[in-house]
Amino acid sequence: MEKVLQVENLRKSYNGLTVLDLDSLSIPKGQITVIMGPNGAGKTTLIRILALLEEPDHGTIWLNGQPIPEDENHRLVLRRQMGVIWQRPALFAMSVADNLGLALRLRGWGRKKVRTKVEEYADMFDLGDLLRKWPNELSGGETQKVSVARSLIYEPDIMFIDEPDTYLDLSNRHLVEEMVASQVERRGMTALMVTHSRHQMSRLAANLVILQRGRLRWSGRVDNLETKDWDEELRTFLGLAEPSA
Amino acid sequence: MHYLAGALSRAVDLILSLDPAVMEIAGLSIKLAAISTLIAAVIGIPVGFILGTYDFPGRSFLASIVNTLLSLPTVVVGLAIYSFISRRGPLGRFGLLFTPTAIILGQAVLATPIVTALTMNATRSLERDLQMTALSLGASRVQVAYLLLLQARFAVLGALVAAFGRVIAEVGAAMMLGGNIEGYTRTITTAIALETSKGEFAFALSLGIILLLVSFVVNILVHYFQQVKHRGGVYHGESSPSREFA
Numbered sequence: 001m002e003k004v005l006q007v008e009n010l011r012k013s014y015n016g017l018t019v020l021d022l023d024s025l026s027i028p029k030g031q032i033t034v035i036m037g038p039n040g041a042g043k044t045t046l047i048r049i050l051a052l053l054e055e056p057d058h059g060t061i062w063l064n065g066q067p068i069p070e071d072e073n074h075r076l077v078l079r080r081q082m083g084v085i086w087q088r089p090a091l092f093a094m095s096v097a098d099n100l101g102l103a104l105r106l107r108g109w110g111r112k113k114v115r116t117k118v119e120e121y122a123d124m125f126d127l128g129d130l131l132r133k134w135p136n137e138l139s140g141g142e143t144q145k146v147s148v149a150r151s152l153i154y155e156p157d158i159m160f161i162d163e164p165d166t167y168l169d170l171s172n173r174h175l176v177e178e179m180v181a182s183q184v185e186r187r188g189m190t191a192l193m194v195t196h197s198r199h200q201m202s203r204l205a206a207n208l209v210i211l212q213r214g215r216l217r218w219s220g221r222v223d224n225l226e227t228k229d230w231d232e233e234l235r236t237f238l239g240l241a242e243p244s245a
Numbered sequence: 246m247h248y249l250a251g252a253l254s255r256a257v258d259l260i261l262s263l264d265p266a267v268m269e270i271a272g273l274s275i276k277l278a279a280i281s282t283l284i285a286a287v288i289g290i291p292v293g294f295i296l297g298t299y300d301f302p303g304r305s306f307l308a309s310i311v312n313t314l315l316s317l318p319t320v321v322v323g324l325a326i327y328s329f330i331s332r333r334g335p336l337g338r339f340g341l342l343f344t345p346t347a348i349i350l351g352q353a354v355l356a357t358p359i360v361t362a363l364t365m366n367a368t369r370s371l372e373r374d375l376q377m378t379a380l381s382l383g384a385s386r387v388q389v390a391y392l393l394l395l396q397a398r399f400a401v402l403g404a405l406v407a408a409f410g411r412v413i414a415e416v417g418a419a420m421m422l423g424g425n426i427e428g429y430t431r432t433i434t435t436a437i438a439l440e441t442s443k444g445e446f447a448f449a450l451s452l453g454i455i456l457l458l459v460s461f462v463v464n465i466l467v468h469y470f471q472q473v474k475h476r477g478g479v480y481h482g483e484s485s486p487s488r489e490f491a
Contacts, residue, residue, distance in 0.1 A: 053380050076385050084381035090374040093396050103382040151382070160381075 004029035004190045010059030011136040020045050020214045030188040034201045037211035043194045047160045053077050083156035087163040089147035091135035103154045125149040140167035148176050255447035268469035271455050274433040278413035285360045287410050293364025314358035319417030326351050343424035351418030356408035363404030365398040403470030410463035
Protein backbone atom coordinates (compact mmCIF):
# COMPACT_ATOMS: atom_id res chain seq x y z
CA MET A 1 0.00 0.00 0.00
CA GLU A 2 1.34 3.39 -0.99
CA LYS A 3 1.97 5.73 1.94
CA VAL A 4 1.02 9.37 1.69
CA LEU A 5 2.43 10.45 5.03
CA GLN A 6 5.17 8.95 7.12
CA VAL A 7 6.63 10.23 10.34
CA GLU A 8 9.64 9.16 12.32
CA ASN A 9 10.73 10.08 15.84
CA LEU A 10 8.11 12.79 16.08
CA ARG A 11 8.13 14.70 19.38
CA LYS A 12 6.14 17.66 20.54
CA SER A 13 5.84 19.13 23.99
CA TYR A 14 4.13 22.17 25.43
CA ASN A 15 5.59 23.79 28.53
CA GLY A 16 7.76 20.78 29.19
CA LEU A 17 4.86 18.35 28.91
CA THR A 18 5.26 15.80 26.13
CA VAL A 19 2.05 15.52 24.15
CA LEU A 20 3.33 13.54 21.20
CA ASP A 21 6.06 10.95 21.02
CA LEU A 22 5.77 8.76 17.93
CA ASP A 23 8.59 6.49 16.83
CA SER A 24 7.04 5.78 13.50
CA LEU A 25 3.67 6.03 11.81
CA SER A 26 2.51 5.88 8.24
CA ILE A 27 -0.78 6.79 6.61
CA PRO A 28 -1.93 4.88 3.51
CA LYS A 29 -2.87 6.90 0.43
CA GLY A 30 -6.40 7.23 -0.89
CA GLN A 31 -8.15 5.74 2.13
CA ILE A 32 -9.80 6.85 5.30
CA THR A 33 -7.68 6.40 8.37
CA VAL A 34 -9.30 6.99 11.72
CA ILE A 35 -7.35 8.17 14.76
CA MET A 36 -8.82 7.23 18.10
CA GLY A 37 -7.63 7.66 21.62
CA PRO A 38 -8.69 9.04 24.96
CA ASN A 39 -8.54 12.77 25.67
CA GLY A 40 -4.98 14.03 25.83
CA ALA A 41 -3.74 11.34 23.46
CA GLY A 42 -2.23 13.95 21.13
CA LYS A 43 -4.68 13.47 18.27
CA THR A 44 -5.29 17.14 17.49
CA THR A 45 -1.59 17.94 17.88
CA LEU A 46 -0.76 15.19 15.40
CA ILE A 47 -3.23 16.65 12.90
CA ARG A 48 -1.82 20.15 13.30
CA ILE A 49 1.70 18.88 12.74
CA LEU A 50 0.83 16.69 9.75
CA ALA A 51 -1.17 19.53 8.20
CA LEU A 52 2.02 21.66 8.47
CA LEU A 53 0.32 24.16 10.75
CA GLU A 54 2.63 23.53 13.66
CA GLU A 55 6.29 22.57 13.93
CA PRO A 56 7.28 19.46 15.84
CA ASP A 57 10.13 19.82 18.32
CA HIS A 58 11.84 16.92 16.68
CA GLY A 59 11.26 14.36 13.96
CA THR A 60 10.87 13.94 10.23
CA ILE A 61 7.75 13.93 8.10
CA TRP A 62 7.63 12.59 4.58
CA LEU A 63 4.86 13.58 2.22
CA ASN A 64 4.60 11.24 -0.76
CA GLY A 65 8.10 10.03 0.01
CA GLN A 66 9.62 13.51 0.12
CA PRO A 67 10.75 15.16 3.36
CA ILE A 68 8.87 18.35 4.19
CA PRO A 69 10.94 21.35 3.07
CA GLU A 70 11.89 24.19 5.40
CA ASP A 71 11.18 26.92 2.90
CA GLU A 72 7.86 28.66 3.57
CA ASN A 73 6.92 29.06 -0.10
CA HIS A 74 7.46 25.36 -0.64
CA ARG A 75 5.42 24.54 2.43
CA LEU A 76 2.61 26.78 1.21
CA VAL A 77 2.38 24.75 -1.98
CA LEU A 78 2.11 21.58 0.12
CA ARG A 79 -0.35 23.13 2.57
CA ARG A 80 -2.58 24.04 -0.34
CA GLN A 81 -2.91 20.34 -1.16
CA MET A 82 -4.28 19.73 2.32
CA GLY A 83 -7.42 20.66 4.15
CA VAL A 84 -8.54 20.61 7.76
CA ILE A 85 -12.05 20.33 9.13
CA TRP A 86 -11.84 21.58 12.69
CA GLN A 87 -13.85 20.46 15.65
CA ARG A 88 -14.81 24.07 16.34
CA PRO A 89 -15.73 25.57 13.00
CA ALA A 90 -14.53 29.13 12.49
CA LEU A 91 -16.10 31.19 9.75
CA PHE A 92 -14.87 34.58 8.65
CA ALA A 93 -16.97 37.73 8.89
CA MET A 94 -18.26 37.54 5.35
CA SER A 95 -21.24 35.92 3.68
CA VAL A 96 -21.57 32.13 3.51
CA ALA A 97 -20.90 32.31 -0.24
CA ASP A 98 -17.68 34.26 0.37
CA ASN A 99 -16.65 31.82 3.09
CA LEU A 100 -17.21 28.91 0.71
CA GLY A 101 -15.16 30.51 -2.04
CA LEU A 102 -12.42 31.78 0.26
CA ALA A 103 -9.86 29.01 -0.31
CA LEU A 104 -10.35 29.28 -4.07
CA ARG A 105 -9.80 33.03 -3.98
CA LEU A 106 -6.67 32.51 -1.87
CA ARG A 107 -5.45 30.33 -4.72
CA GLY A 108 -6.05 33.10 -7.21
CA TRP A 109 -9.20 31.76 -8.91
CA GLY A 110 -11.26 34.21 -10.94
CA ARG A 111 -14.69 35.42 -9.80
CA LYS A 112 -16.67 33.43 -12.32
CA LYS A 113 -14.93 30.14 -11.66
CA VAL A 114 -15.30 30.66 -7.92
CA ARG A 115 -19.01 31.35 -8.24
CA THR A 116 -19.66 28.26 -10.33
CA LYS A 117 -17.77 26.08 -7.87
CA VAL A 118 -19.50 27.66 -4.88
CA GLU A 119 -22.90 26.99 -6.41
CA GLU A 120 -21.95 23.41 -7.13
CA TYR A 121 -20.90 22.77 -3.54
CA ALA A 122 -23.77 24.74 -2.05
CA ASP A 123 -26.03 22.42 -3.97
CA MET A 124 -24.22 19.33 -2.80
CA PHE A 125 -24.39 20.40 0.83
CA ASP A 126 -27.87 21.83 0.62
CA LEU A 127 -26.63 25.30 1.52
CA GLY A 128 -28.38 27.17 -1.30
CA ASP A 129 -30.66 29.14 1.03
CA LEU A 130 -27.78 30.24 3.23
CA LEU A 131 -25.44 31.69 0.64
CA ARG A 132 -26.29 35.31 1.41
CA LYS A 133 -26.39 34.88 5.17
CA TRP A 134 -23.63 35.83 7.56
CA PRO A 135 -22.05 33.48 10.12
CA ASN A 136 -23.96 35.04 13.04
CA GLU A 137 -27.21 34.04 11.36
CA LEU A 138 -26.32 30.34 11.24
CA SER A 139 -26.90 27.54 13.71
CA GLY A 140 -24.00 25.43 14.91
CA GLY A 141 -24.85 22.64 12.50
CA GLU A 142 -25.10 25.01 9.55
CA THR A 143 -21.80 26.59 10.55
CA GLN A 144 -20.06 23.23 10.57
CA LYS A 145 -21.63 22.22 7.26
CA VAL A 146 -20.35 25.44 5.68
CA SER A 147 -16.90 24.82 7.11
CA VAL A 148 -16.83 21.26 5.76
CA ALA A 149 -17.94 22.39 2.31
CA ARG A 150 -15.41 25.23 2.44
CA SER A 151 -12.58 22.72 2.95
CA LEU A 152 -13.75 20.15 0.41
CA ILE A 153 -14.45 22.71 -2.31
CA TYR A 154 -10.81 22.98 -3.35
CA GLU A 155 -10.53 19.21 -3.47
CA PRO A 156 -7.40 18.71 -1.37
CA ASP A 157 -5.31 15.56 -1.68
CA ILE A 158 -5.31 15.02 2.06
CA MET A 159 -8.13 15.99 4.37
CA PHE A 160 -7.65 16.11 8.12
CA ILE A 161 -10.85 15.91 10.08
CA ASP A 162 -10.96 16.58 13.81
CA GLU A 163 -14.16 15.29 15.38
CA PRO A 164 -16.51 16.93 12.93
CA ASP A 165 -19.65 15.68 14.64
CA THR A 166 -19.65 17.91 17.68
CA TYR A 167 -22.13 20.37 16.18
CA LEU A 168 -23.88 18.15 13.67
CA ASP A 169 -27.17 16.37 14.01
CA LEU A 170 -27.52 12.83 12.76
CA SER A 171 -28.63 13.56 9.21
CA ASN A 172 -25.88 16.13 8.73
CA ARG A 173 -23.34 13.73 10.17
CA HIS A 174 -24.24 11.26 7.47
CA LEU A 175 -24.15 13.97 4.82
CA VAL A 176 -20.64 15.01 5.86
CA GLU A 177 -19.44 11.40 6.04
CA GLU A 178 -20.88 10.76 2.62
CA MET A 179 -19.20 13.81 1.13
CA VAL A 180 -15.82 12.86 2.57
CA ALA A 181 -16.20 9.23 1.53
CA SER A 182 -17.24 10.18 -1.99
CA GLN A 183 -14.14 12.33 -2.48
CA VAL A 184 -12.03 9.45 -1.23
CA GLU A 185 -13.68 7.13 -3.68
CA ARG A 186 -14.04 9.48 -6.62
CA ARG A 187 -10.60 11.03 -6.72
CA GLY A 188 -8.46 9.13 -4.28
CA MET A 189 -8.39 11.72 -1.51
CA THR A 190 -6.72 10.59 1.69
CA ALA A 191 -8.70 11.32 4.84
CA LEU A 192 -7.36 11.29 8.36
CA MET A 193 -10.17 11.56 10.85
CA VAL A 194 -10.19 11.88 14.60
CA THR A 195 -13.30 10.52 16.18
CA HIS A 196 -14.53 9.25 19.51
CA SER A 197 -17.28 7.26 17.89
CA ARG A 198 -16.56 3.60 17.36
CA HIS A 199 -19.56 3.43 15.06
CA GLN A 200 -18.24 6.18 12.88
CA MET A 201 -14.89 4.44 12.81
CA SER A 202 -16.39 1.14 11.71
CA ARG A 203 -18.59 2.87 9.13
CA LEU A 204 -15.75 4.78 7.48
CA ALA A 205 -12.29 3.62 8.36
CA ALA A 206 -10.07 1.43 6.27
CA ASN A 207 -7.28 1.88 8.82
CA LEU A 208 -7.17 2.65 12.48
CA VAL A 209 -4.55 4.41 14.56
CA ILE A 210 -4.88 4.33 18.32
CA LEU A 211 -2.96 6.89 20.33
CA GLN A 212 -2.60 6.98 24.06
CA ARG A 213 -0.77 9.66 26.04
CA GLY A 214 1.01 10.78 22.89
CA ARG A 215 2.26 7.34 21.94
CA LEU A 216 1.18 4.94 19.27
CA ARG A 217 -0.73 2.07 20.81
CA TRP A 218 -1.85 0.32 17.68
CA SER A 219 -2.18 0.88 13.97
CA GLY A 220 -3.39 -1.28 11.15
CA ARG A 221 -6.29 -2.22 8.94
CA VAL A 222 -9.69 -2.43 10.54
CA ASP A 223 -11.05 -5.57 8.92
CA ASN A 224 -11.90 -8.25 11.44
CA LEU A 225 -11.31 -6.05 14.42
CA GLU A 226 -13.12 -8.56 16.62
CA THR A 227 -10.67 -11.31 15.93
CA LYS A 228 -7.50 -9.34 16.50
CA ASP A 229 -5.27 -10.05 19.41
CA TRP A 230 -6.09 -7.04 21.64
CA ASP A 231 -4.93 -6.57 25.14
CA GLU A 232 -7.56 -6.00 27.77
CA GLU A 233 -7.27 -2.18 27.81
CA LEU A 234 -7.72 -1.75 24.06
CA ARG A 235 -10.50 -4.28 24.02
CA THR A 236 -12.38 -2.17 26.56
CA PHE A 237 -11.52 1.06 24.75
CA LEU A 238 -12.87 -0.27 21.48
CA GLY A 239 -15.91 -1.66 23.26
CA LEU A 240 -15.28 -5.16 21.98
CA ALA A 241 -16.77 -8.15 23.71
CA GLU A 242 -14.56 -10.44 25.77
CA PRO A 243 -13.10 -13.18 23.59
CA SER A 244 -15.13 -16.29 23.91
CA ALA A 245 -13.30 -19.01 25.76
CA MET B 246 -33.54 83.01 29.64
CA HIS B 247 -34.74 85.31 26.89
CA TYR B 248 -31.13 85.98 26.01
CA LEU B 249 -30.38 82.27 25.75
CA ALA B 250 -33.39 81.56 23.57
CA GLY B 251 -32.51 84.43 21.30
CA ALA B 252 -28.94 83.22 20.94
CA LEU B 253 -30.11 79.72 20.23
CA SER B 254 -32.49 80.85 17.53
CA ARG B 255 -29.80 82.97 15.90
CA ALA B 256 -27.39 80.04 16.11
CA VAL B 257 -29.85 77.81 14.31
CA ASP B 258 -30.34 80.53 11.70
CA LEU B 259 -26.58 80.71 11.16
CA ILE B 260 -26.46 76.97 10.55
CA LEU B 261 -29.54 76.78 8.36
CA SER B 262 -28.46 79.73 6.26
CA LEU B 263 -25.09 78.02 5.83
CA ASP B 264 -23.34 81.12 7.10
CA PRO B 265 -19.98 81.27 5.27
CA ALA B 266 -17.93 82.02 8.41
CA VAL B 267 -19.50 79.14 10.34
CA MET B 268 -19.17 76.75 7.42
CA GLU B 269 -15.58 77.67 6.79
CA ILE B 270 -14.61 76.98 10.38
CA ALA B 271 -16.56 73.72 10.53
CA GLY B 272 -15.16 72.62 7.19
CA LEU B 273 -11.59 73.32 8.27
CA SER B 274 -12.10 71.43 11.54
CA ILE B 275 -13.48 68.38 9.78
CA LYS B 276 -10.73 68.48 7.17
CA LEU B 277 -7.92 68.74 9.73
CA ALA B 278 -9.42 66.00 11.91
CA ALA B 279 -9.87 63.75 8.88
CA ILE B 280 -6.27 64.20 7.75
CA SER B 281 -4.87 63.56 11.21
CA THR B 282 -7.09 60.47 11.58
CA LEU B 283 -5.78 59.24 8.25
CA ILE B 284 -2.20 59.67 9.44
CA ALA B 285 -3.09 57.89 12.68
CA ALA B 286 -4.60 55.05 10.61
CA VAL B 287 -1.48 54.62 8.52
CA ILE B 288 0.66 54.31 11.66
CA GLY B 289 -1.81 52.88 14.17
CA ILE B 290 -3.43 50.07 12.20
CA PRO B 291 -0.23 48.18 11.32
CA VAL B 292 1.36 48.78 14.71
CA GLY B 293 -1.84 47.79 16.54
CA PHE B 294 -2.18 44.73 14.33
CA ILE B 295 1.38 43.60 15.08
CA LEU B 296 0.94 44.21 18.81
CA GLY B 297 -2.37 42.35 18.72
CA THR B 298 -1.42 39.33 16.64
CA TYR B 299 2.20 38.53 17.26
CA ASP B 300 3.90 37.51 20.45
CA PHE B 301 7.41 38.82 20.87
CA PRO B 302 9.56 39.87 23.81
CA GLY B 303 8.53 43.32 25.02
CA ARG B 304 5.08 43.13 23.49
CA SER B 305 3.18 43.65 26.71
CA PHE B 306 5.48 46.51 27.68
CA LEU B 307 4.77 48.24 24.37
CA ALA B 308 1.07 47.51 24.76
CA SER B 309 0.97 49.19 28.15
CA ILE B 310 2.78 52.23 26.75
CA VAL B 311 0.17 52.51 24.01
CA ASN B 312 -2.58 52.23 26.59
CA THR B 313 -0.97 54.93 28.69
CA LEU B 314 -0.76 57.25 25.69
CA LEU B 315 -4.53 56.93 25.32
CA SER B 316 -5.03 59.43 28.07
CA LEU B 317 -2.46 61.97 26.88
CA PRO B 318 -3.68 65.43 27.91
CA THR B 319 -4.10 67.54 24.80
CA VAL B 320 -2.30 70.53 26.28
CA VAL B 321 0.72 68.35 27.03
CA VAL B 322 0.79 67.21 23.43
CA GLY B 323 0.44 70.83 22.40
CA LEU B 324 3.28 71.82 24.68
CA ALA B 325 5.56 69.00 23.52
CA ILE B 326 5.05 69.71 19.84
CA TYR B 327 5.25 73.45 20.43
CA SER B 328 8.69 72.98 21.92
CA PHE B 329 9.77 71.14 18.78
CA ILE B 330 8.34 73.46 16.14
CA SER B 331 8.64 76.85 17.80
CA ARG B 332 11.26 79.02 16.20
CA ARG B 333 13.97 78.01 18.68
CA GLY B 334 12.99 74.33 18.66
CA PRO B 335 14.82 71.61 16.70
CA LEU B 336 12.24 71.79 13.87
CA GLY B 337 11.89 75.57 14.09
CA ARG B 338 13.36 76.28 10.68
CA PHE B 339 10.39 74.62 8.94
CA GLY B 340 8.13 77.41 10.17
CA LEU B 341 5.34 75.05 11.16
CA LEU B 342 4.05 76.86 14.22
CA PHE B 343 0.59 78.40 13.80
CA THR B 344 -0.11 76.54 10.57
CA PRO B 345 -2.75 73.90 9.83
CA THR B 346 0.12 71.41 9.52
CA ALA B 347 0.99 72.02 13.17
CA ILE B 348 -2.60 71.25 14.20
CA ILE B 349 -2.57 68.08 12.10
CA LEU B 350 0.68 67.06 13.75
CA GLY B 351 -0.74 67.52 17.24
CA GLN B 352 -4.00 65.80 16.42
CA ALA B 353 -2.22 62.89 14.76
CA VAL B 354 -0.17 62.43 17.94
CA LEU B 355 -3.43 62.32 19.91
CA ALA B 356 -5.22 60.01 17.48
CA THR B 357 -2.46 57.48 16.83
CA PRO B 358 -2.55 55.82 20.30
CA ILE B 359 -6.34 55.52 20.03
CA VAL B 360 -6.20 53.79 16.66
CA THR B 361 -3.27 51.64 17.78
CA ALA B 362 -4.83 50.55 21.08
CA LEU B 363 -8.26 49.81 19.63
CA THR B 364 -6.79 47.90 16.67
CA MET B 365 -4.57 45.99 19.07
CA ASN B 366 -7.50 45.02 21.27
CA ALA B 367 -9.65 44.09 18.28
CA THR B 368 -7.07 41.78 16.74
CA ARG B 369 -6.00 40.43 20.14
CA SER B 370 -9.53 39.22 20.78
CA LEU B 371 -9.62 37.28 17.52
CA GLU B 372 -9.46 33.60 18.23
CA ARG B 373 -6.36 31.61 17.42
CA ASP B 374 -8.76 29.24 15.69
CA LEU B 375 -9.26 31.81 12.95
CA GLN B 376 -5.56 32.00 12.26
CA MET B 377 -5.32 28.20 12.12
CA THR B 378 -8.35 28.08 9.85
CA ALA B 379 -6.87 30.64 7.48
CA LEU B 380 -3.61 28.70 7.33
CA SER B 381 -5.39 25.41 6.81
CA LEU B 382 -7.36 26.87 3.90
CA GLY B 383 -4.06 27.58 2.19
CA ALA B 384 -3.46 31.21 3.08
CA SER B 385 0.08 32.54 2.83
CA ARG B 386 1.45 34.57 5.73
CA VAL B 387 0.42 37.80 4.07
CA GLN B 388 -3.03 36.43 3.29
CA VAL B 389 -3.45 35.34 6.92
CA ALA B 390 -2.67 38.88 8.09
CA TYR B 391 -5.11 40.26 5.54
CA LEU B 392 -7.86 37.88 6.63
CA LEU B 393 -7.38 38.69 10.30
CA LEU B 394 -7.49 42.40 9.57
CA LEU B 395 -10.58 41.83 7.45
CA GLN B 396 -12.12 40.00 10.37
CA ALA B 397 -11.41 42.96 12.64
CA ARG B 398 -12.42 45.55 10.05
CA PHE B 399 -15.53 46.77 11.84
CA ALA B 400 -13.66 47.25 15.07
CA VAL B 401 -10.86 49.01 13.21
CA LEU B 402 -13.34 51.32 11.50
CA GLY B 403 -14.82 51.98 14.91
CA ALA B 404 -11.34 52.89 16.14
CA LEU B 405 -10.90 55.39 13.32
CA VAL B 406 -14.25 57.01 14.05
CA ALA B 407 -13.44 57.19 17.76
CA ALA B 408 -10.08 58.81 16.99
CA PHE B 409 -11.77 61.31 14.68
CA GLY B 410 -14.25 62.13 17.43
CA ARG B 411 -11.47 62.74 19.89
CA VAL B 412 -9.41 65.07 17.72
CA ILE B 413 -12.25 67.14 16.33
CA ALA B 414 -13.39 67.91 19.86
CA GLU B 415 -10.00 68.76 21.35
CA VAL B 416 -9.05 72.37 21.92
CA GLY B 417 -5.63 72.38 23.60
CA ALA B 418 -3.40 71.34 20.72
CA ALA B 419 -5.39 73.29 18.12
CA MET B 420 -5.12 76.45 20.18
CA MET B 421 -1.44 76.16 21.12
CA LEU B 422 -0.18 74.91 17.75
CA GLY B 423 -2.61 76.59 15.37
CA GLY B 424 -2.86 79.95 17.09
CA ASN B 425 -6.54 80.40 16.19
CA ILE B 426 -5.85 82.52 13.10
CA GLU B 427 -9.04 83.47 11.32
CA GLY B 428 -9.53 81.77 7.99
CA TYR B 429 -6.34 79.78 8.44
CA THR B 430 -6.16 77.78 11.65
CA ARG B 431 -9.41 78.65 13.38
CA THR B 432 -11.20 75.41 14.23
CA ILE B 433 -14.61 74.83 15.80
CA THR B 434 -13.26 74.48 19.31
CA THR B 435 -10.84 77.40 19.22
CA ALA B 436 -13.50 79.57 17.61
CA ILE B 437 -16.01 78.67 20.32
CA ALA B 438 -13.53 79.66 23.00
CA LEU B 439 -12.76 82.95 21.29
CA GLU B 440 -16.29 83.93 20.25
CA THR B 441 -17.66 83.18 23.69
CA SER B 442 -15.06 85.41 25.30
CA LYS B 443 -15.91 88.14 22.75
CA GLY B 444 -19.59 87.85 23.65
CA GLU B 445 -20.55 86.48 20.22
CA PHE B 446 -22.68 83.93 21.94
CA ALA B 447 -24.92 82.96 19.00
CA PHE B 448 -21.96 82.37 16.72
CA ALA B 449 -20.23 80.21 19.34
CA LEU B 450 -23.44 78.35 19.97
CA SER B 451 -23.93 77.57 16.28
CA LEU B 452 -20.47 76.01 16.20
CA GLY B 453 -21.23 74.15 19.41
CA ILE B 454 -24.35 72.68 17.84
CA ILE B 455 -22.38 71.54 14.80
CA LEU B 456 -19.77 69.95 17.03
CA LEU B 457 -22.49 68.16 18.96
CA LEU B 458 -24.01 66.92 15.72
CA VAL B 459 -20.61 65.62 14.60
CA SER B 460 -20.14 63.88 17.96
CA PHE B 461 -23.60 62.41 17.67
CA VAL B 462 -22.88 60.95 14.24
CA VAL B 463 -19.50 59.69 15.47
CA ASN B 464 -21.13 57.93 18.40
CA ILE B 465 -23.78 56.34 16.23
CA LEU B 466 -21.07 55.06 13.91
CA VAL B 467 -18.94 53.72 16.77
CA HIS B 468 -21.98 51.96 18.18
CA TYR B 469 -22.83 50.53 14.78
CA PHE B 470 -19.33 49.16 14.27
CA GLN B 471 -19.38 47.63 17.73
CA GLN B 472 -22.64 45.91 16.90
CA VAL B 473 -21.50 44.39 13.64
CA LYS B 474 -18.00 43.42 14.59
CA HIS B 475 -19.16 40.04 15.81
CA ARG B 476 -20.56 38.98 12.52
CA GLY B 477 -18.13 36.12 12.08
CA GLY B 478 -16.09 33.92 14.28
CA VAL B 479 -15.83 30.68 16.09
CA TYR B 480 -18.85 28.73 17.05
CA HIS B 481 -18.98 28.05 20.78
CA GLY B 482 -22.44 27.00 21.83
CA GLU B 483 -22.73 23.26 21.49
CA SER B 484 -26.27 22.62 22.53
CA SER B 485 -27.62 26.12 22.82
CA PRO B 486 -29.69 27.17 19.82
CA SER B 487 -29.03 30.81 20.67
CA ARG B 488 -26.71 31.30 17.70
CA GLU B 489 -24.06 32.81 19.81
CA PHE B 490 -20.71 33.77 18.41
CA ALA B 491 -17.65 35.18 20.01
